[in-house]
Amino acid sequence: MAVIIQNLINGIISGSYYAVLGVGLTVTWGVLKMINVAHGNFYMMGAYMFYTFSIIMGFPVIPSMIAGVAAVFVLGMIMEKFVLAPSLGRGKFGDTPFILTLAMGILLENVAQLVWGETNVGVPYFNDSIIKVMGITMASQRLIVAAVAMVTLIVVLVIIKRTKFGWAISATAQNTFAASLMGINTKQIYMVTFGIATALCAIAGSLLAPIYGINPWMGESIQLKSFVVCIVGGLGSVGGSIVAGLLLGIIESFATQFLGSGWQNVIAYALVIVMFWFRPAGIFGKME
């Protein structure tokens, strides 16, 4: 019994940051109507920014995290404004934005290699105590990850569902033409949305840096996981990504326990294939 609960909790913890990453990617898709293949690289940038502020510059954990996330938020907006915006929303450019994000990802990865070197670096746990309750063992760091991720998701949901700015994002996603008629500066919404998506990556990146270490290639596996979450949840659906993120985390956790860790990714992609068979639009996606 304890094993099942332990796995469930482990699953929810990794699921919570899968959800954060998936929400970022799905919002980008919903609003900008493009796939961002540099998503994982912004996660990597978030980890390095956190490393820079906390280890190199010596700030405490919380200010380092805030500064790192803010830096990536600004970086994301700059990237959108100068790299993506010129080609977005122009029919004849077709898949150009997609290719541009590919270039953006390669650029970020190489910049990271030049600036921080081609080796692993690490940051210490925020809190290295271990909690033991009724036979369940949990590192505090992982609980912090889950708590911050959950708070982040709630904040994102509240912004999207309850604020005028959030409605403007939804309006732009649903009908860009009508949104501009309402006086919404849709180009600005594109930019800020992309910034928010990259900031979500940075939150996940700095939370996980102590656990997984930091290197310039750490974004690649995260990119694929984010895709899985997005597709299973339904592209463009924030609620879907949250559910799918948690689901993926829990399934992976049990797969690792009962089949061995080598099966973790196999199970994740099997989930996508099964989804394509039975519900290609995703859990919350609309069938067309």
Next chain:
Amino acid sequence: MLKISNLNAYYGDVQVLYDVNLEVNDREIVTILGSNGAGKTTLMKTICGVETTRSGTIEFDGENLMKVPAHKLVTKGITLTPEGRHLFPELTVKENLLLGAYSSKDKKATKDTYDWVISLFPRLKERLIQYAGTMSGGEQQMCAIGRVLMSNPKFLMLDEPSLGLAPNIVDSVFDVIKKINEEKGITIIVVEQNANIALQTADRGYVLENGSINMSGNAKEMLESPDIQKLYLGL
């Protein structure tokens, strides 16, 4: 209020509007008639800056609009209800309405306008928390008109408000158009295929054919004109 001179507009390399001259006076209702593909919708989109491949001048209260981006027009009091309504289908009716006042900073005024819009369309009151995409065509048209009214416009363009609506709903939509013109003094352009009801409601009319204006005049006189009767009224 609105003065358009020698307006040309293009879709890519194809010219759609040719030297359009058009004038709308304060508090007037003007209708633009024309068959499918005459360029009516392009004219609306060009005026509000959504189609930007254009030349000529568009003046609003003496100010040149040619360089003003689409999303800034709302704050100048210019709004468009596009053909096909273009509601935000997965937002609620209330959220759609409130987005109409997106650019307004005055919360009190927004509240007053909201109450007025709801009183204009009592039907919407029952639908406030429903997704806009799930309503009937008539209700969606009311929501679309309510949404633009939320910005407290001085000048309102309606593109095919009767499209796809049952005849009795069309009548009530035009009653509302008349009412907002009289009650709030909002100047209105109505683009319509239903020439009969449009000319009965409007003060003046223009006929757009193949991208240029080829007739204009007093709406009552146009209703009597043999050409109009033959071409647009099916008499």
